[in-house]
Amino acid sequence: xxxxxxxxxxxxxxxxxxxxxxxxxxxxxxxxxxxxxxxxxxxxxxxxxxxxxxxxxxxxxxxxxxxxxxxxxxxxxxxxxxxxxxxxxxxxxxxxxxxxxxxxxxxxxxxxxxxxxxxxxxxxxxxxxxxxxxxxxxxxxxxxxxxxxxxxxxxxxxxxxxxxxxxxxxxxxxxxxxxxxxxxxxxxxxxxxxxxxxxxxxxxxxxxxxxxxxxxxxxxxxxxxxxxxxxxxxxxxxxxxxxxxxxxxxxxxxxxxxxxxxxxxxxxxxxxxxxxxxxxxxxxxxxxxxxxxxxxxxxxxxxxxxxxxxxxxxxxxxxxxxxxxxxxxxxxxxxxxxxxxxxxxxxxxxxxxxxxxxxxxxxxxxxxxxxxxxxxxxxxxxxxxxxxxxxxxxxxxxxxxxxxxxxxxxxxxxxxxxxxxxxxxxxxxxxxxxxxxxxxxxxxxxxxxxxxxxxxxxxxxxx
Numbered sequence: 001x002x003x004x005x006x007x008x009x010x011x012x013x014x015x016x017x018x019x020x021x022x023x024x025x026x027x028x029x030x031x032x033x034x035x036x037x038x039x040x041x042x043x044x045x046x047x048x049x050x051x052x053x054x055x056x057x058x059x060x061x062x063x064x065x066x067x068x069x070x071x072x073x074x075x076x077x078x079x080x081x082x083x084x085x086x087x088x089x090x091x092x093x094x095x096x097x098x099x100x101x102x103x104x105x106x107x108x109x110x111x112x113x114x115x116x117x118x119x120x121x122x123x124x125x126x127x128x129x130x131x132x133x134x135x136x137x138x139x140x141x142x143x144x145x146x147x148x149x150x151x152x153x154x155x156x157x158x159x160x161x162x163x164x165x166x167x168x169x170x171x172x173x174x175x176x177x178x179x180x181x182x183x184x185x186x187x188x189x190x191x192x193x194x195x196x197x198x199x200x201x202x203x204x205x206x207x208x209x210x211x212x213x214x215x216x217x218x219x220x221x222x223x224x225x226x227x228x229x230x231x232x233x234x235x236x237x238x239x240x241x242x243x244x245x246x247x248x249x250x251x252x253x254x255x256x257x258x259x260x261x262x263x264x265x266x267x268x269x270x271x272x273x274x275x276x277x278x279x280x281x282x283x284x285x286x287x288x289x290x291x292x293x294x295x296x297x298x299x300x301x302x303x304x305x306x307x308x309x310x311x312x313x314x315x316x317x318x319x320x321x322x323x324x325x326x327x328x329x330x331x332x333x334x335x336x337x338x339x340x341x342x343x344x345x346x347x348x349x350x351x352x353x354x355x356x357x358x359x360x361x362x363x364x365x366x367x368x369x370x371x372x373x374x375x376x377x378x379x380x381x382x383x384x385x386x387x388x389x390x391x392x393x394x395x396x397x398x399x400x401x402x403x404x405x406x407x408x409x410x411x412x413x414x415x416x417x418x419x420x421x422x423x424x425x426x427x428x429x430x431x432x433x434x435x436x437x438x439x440x441x442x443x444x445x446x447x448x449x450x451x452x453x454x455x456x457x458x459x460x461x462x463x
Contacts, residue, residue, distance in 0.1 A: 002146070003457065009140040010449045017449075018119070018442070020050065021132050022112035024094075025121040031066055031095035031162045040066045040158050043094050047156060054135065055142035056154070063166035066095065066158030073138060073152045086150040086463045088456070089180040089419070091409070092131025092187060093160035096123035097434045104436035117442045124440035126433040130186040130426045131156055133445055137452035149460035153178065160187075164409055171416040181463065182382050183413050184455065186448065188403060188425030191273050193443060196394040196451070198386050199423035200378040201302065201402035202410065204336035206346050207368030210235065210353060211329040212361045218314070218323040229360035231328040232313035239330060241356050242306050246292040249306045249334075251352040257339040259375065261302055268378070268400040269297050301402040305335045306349070333368075335404060342370035371408035376420045385458035386422045392458075393451035424451065 027043035030036040044060050044067045051058035051071035058071035076085065099109035099122045107113040109122040119129065134154070141148045155178070157167050171178060190197040214231035215224070244250045261269075276296045280288050290299035299305075313328030315321035334345055350365055357363045376383060378400050390398035403423075410421040426448040432438045 054139035129440035133448035189427035204373035338375035
């Protein structure tokens, strides 16, 4: 059987694939809400049965939290000449975000609704639809009897939306079994339907809170104001010192080790379909702002940042209350780029905050989570194979992306399994991931299946 038989099978079975995906989406597998524990187990059980029905060897793997589904293609022995048979891991997740606020949904979030070429349901794009595309590609090989040029293992977890802590232990426990040449993840996106994308970089993160303590209690601003430091004003002054006039983070040694953008990367970024002027209009801002010398695309994907996520102090109710507040606090995250170490950035940022804090208040710093940035060479053999698969499936020239967000698990894959990750997202910016009326584009669903089918052939050519 030839590759054409695989592609024909995919084309001929789209109606059934869509019906099966709708069944997958009916499970309210909300990992953040304890009342859905049984729904997550039921979803995992359904997924295992479905994987078995298409020819995969599948099992439910218990964890301290929600179970992991592990499914494998039938093992094929290496050739007699001893040539290495590649093994690739396909990662996804079956858990979803809470659907609230329910009143903003145009249809029930767990009853899939099709409108034109869009499928509306919670989890449709994040991540059930995207991982299902890969499963259907594997099915096409197995059901047509077309030999796969590699072994595939599907690892589909139920805790991605709540941090995936149990997955890391699972990787360590089954490290030998999961050893692979590369990992494929479709849990990101593309700029639009005309620009399929390979995401080759993700920013890392550190998070913490700054708390300034002033008087032992809220004080009358008329009686005491002017004689003591107002913590809200002190914190505002400190935060104002975090950037210079050119938009750079003013913290000494903040940019140590930052991997500069290559000429090739900057040229690729210019091909992206959202210029600065269009971004300004989309975001509804008077003017874009950022580090001088970089485009908005570069600023929000390939440069480090210092952001205030929340800022509070004093009275927040209706009307006025004339006080000097007892405290002020700010929630902070810094996005990091390749070669920045979270521990180093945390130290230099905290040292700088201590330096600019006035002696009239007491400073408290609460540490939060952190993760390293991720980067895989866009000119490497695996990345180039992925670009060829995208080109063949979508019939368009793909683009290269760095995304500004963080996916910590890809770093764990590198640390534990020693393998790089190819991020081949099928979601669109307007797909409302994590929001009401989440949807998945059905053209992307179909093209994603072809991309997955072609990918294994392209990757095999590099091994």
